[in-house]
Amino acid sequence: MQEPTPPVLTPAQERTLALLRRSGDPLVFDAGLVADVRDEANEALAHFTDRLGNATLFVTKHTLSSVHGCEVHHLAPDDFEWTPARARGQVAHKAIQLLVNWRGEPTPRDLVDDALVRLGDEERDFGRWVAALSPGDEADLRGAAVERVNKFMETFPPLDRRSNPATEAAAQWPLDAPILLRARVDLVMGRPQGRESRKLIIDLKTGRVNARHREDLRFYALVETLVRDVPPRLLATFYLDSAEPVVEHVNEGVLRAALRRTLDGINALVELQVEGRTPVKRTGPTCRWCPLSADCAEGQAYLRGDDPEVEIDD
Numbered sequence: 001m002q003e004p005t006p007p008v009l010t011p012a013q014e015r016t017l018a019l020l021r022r023s024g025d026p027l028v029f030d031a032g033l034v035a036d037v038r039d040e041a042n043e044a045l046a047h048f049t050d051r052l053g054n055a056t057l058f059v060t061k062h063t064l065s066s067v068h069g070c071e072v073h074h075l076a077p078d079d080f081e082w083t084p085a086r087a088r089g090q091v092a093h094k095a096i097q098l099l100v101n102w103r104g105e106p107t108p109r110d111l112v113d114d115a116l117v118r119l120g121d122e123e124r125d126f127g128r129w130v131a132a133l134s135p136g137d138e139a140d141l142r143g144a145a146v147e148r149v150n151k152f153m154e155t156f157p158p159l160d161r162r163s164n165p166a167t168e169a170a171a172q173w174p175l176d177a178p179i180l181l182r183a184r185v186d187l188v189m190g191r192p193q194g195r196e197s198r199k200l201i202i203d204l205k206t207g208r209v210n211a212r213h214r215e216d217l218r219f220y221a222l223v224e225t226l227v228r229d230v231p232p233r234l235l236a237t238f239y240l241d242s243a244e245p246v247v248e249h250v251n252e253g254v255l256r257a258a259l260r261r262t263l264d265g266i267n268a269l270v271e272l273q274v275e276g277r278t279p280v281k282r283t284g285p286t287c288r289w290c291p292l293s294a295d296c297a298e299g300q301a302y303l304r305g306d307d308p309e310v311e312i313d314d
Contacts, residue, residue: 007157007158009157010154010155012154012155012243012244013154013155013156013157013158014157015243015244016155016156016157016238016243016244016245017157019236019245019247020189020200020202020234020236020245020247022190022198022233026196027196027197027198027233027250028195028196028197029195029197029230029231029252031195031229033252033255034225034229034230034231037222037225037226037255037256037259038226040259041226041259041262041263042174044263044266045174045177045179045266048179048266048267048270049177049178049179051270051274051275052178052179052270052274053274055178055273055274056178056179056180057178057179057180057266057269057270057273058180058182059179059180059181059182059262059265059266059269060181060182060183060184061183061215061216061219061220063265063269064215064219064261064262064265065212065215065216067265067268067269067272068215068261068264068265068268069282069284069286070280070281070282070283070284070286070287070290071268071272071279071280071281071282072279072280072281072292072296073286073290073292074272074279075272075273075279076290076291076292079291082125082126082129084133084137084140084141084144085144087126087129087130087141088141088144088145088148089148089206090119090126091112091115091116091119091130091141091142091144091145092112092115092144092145092148092149092152092204093167093168093186093204094115094118094119095108095111095112095114095115095145095149096111096149096152096167096186096187096204097115097167097168098111098114098115099111099149099152099153100159100165100166100167100187101167108146108149108150108153109142109146111149112142112145112146112149113142115145116130116138116141116142116145148206148240151240151241151243152204152240154243155240155243156238159189163189163190164188164189164190164191165187165188165189166187166188166189167186167187167188168184168185168186169184169185169187169188170182170183170184170185171183171184171185171220171223171224171227172223172227173223173226173227174226179266181219181222181223181226181262182223183219183220183223183224185201185202185203185220186202186203186204187201187202187203187204188200188201188202189202190233192228192230195230196230197230197231197232197233197250198233199224199230199232199233200232200233200234200235200236201217201220201221201224201232201234201235201236202236202237202238202245203216203217203220203236203237203238204238204240205237205238205239205240206239206240206241207239207241209237209239209246210285213237213246214235214237214246214248215258215261217235217236217237217248218235218248218254218255218257218258218261219258219261219262220232220235221235221250221254221255221258222255222258222259222262225255231250231255232250233249233250234247234248234249234250235247235248235249235250235254236248281296281298283298283299283301283302284302287299287302287303288303
């Protein structure tokens with residue numbers, strides 16, 4: 001039987017593949033390090049649980065990003081509403097999920113159309129919103145999502161089935177407790193071999209590089225380590241607009257930094273949501289879409305460029 005012809009890669013795809021490919025000696029983390037990270041996490045969660053009362057906490061990358069940002073914004077009522085501009089990422093992610101498992105060679109429009117149908121059939125807020133779109137808003141959303149999927153297909157190398165690609169890969173730790181760490185990864189490739197780390201975790205983004213994106217991936221690496229006892233080998237944020245991944249090799253420092261940030265975030269959540277601590281106001285990029293910014297003098301100063309960053313007890 002004739003071997004299939006390898007695909008011809010674009011320069012952007014070659015560059016991405018070179019950054020993501022495994023090289024050098026096998027990466028094997030010391031079992032004692034993994035056990036130490038798990039023990040510290042268990043001890044801290046037991047302490048936080050004692051302070052929770054009857055409350056429960058679901059800790060995600062979004063929760064941590066929110067509480068480590070402006071705490072006043074974090075506690076504000078959520079008046080979020082879907083728009084085509086906000087929804088394009090959701091539709092594009094669904095289309096890319098279909099692409100990974102699609103037989104044949106679909107076009108970006110094929111994938112987006114199928115994604116819209118599937119999302120519109122879902123019994124949740126986003127599904128109902130998609131199903132109720134006007135023809136114009138649906139066309140607007142379709143065009144924006146197709147543009148993102150096209151960028152992915154042009155700049156990300158074709159996924160070899162032997163790399164075990166999986167999209168929207170979920171993980172949760174611990175199994176059942178008042179405080180749960182939850183992760184859902186855009187794209188995962190590879191799998192451990194024994195204790196050797198071979199897994200690659202990828203987040204898909206548009207726009208500019210943001211330090212928060214690195215912290216999100218580190219949280220994913222921590223949850224993966226706690227769930228499977230084998231850390232991933234590499235974390236990558238793939239920026240569709242620039243056709244380039246920003247990668248970070250996983251090491252002890254990455255895992256311990258992720259654990260410390262996660263525990264600090266949980267402590268802040270308990271203080272704010274259970275113990276009633278006064279929230280801290282912090283300015284930053286989120287001021288651009290904060291619903292409180294119109295009445296926030298510090299936020300308005302940040303948006304004018306008068307003050308690049310301030311932190312105030314409110």
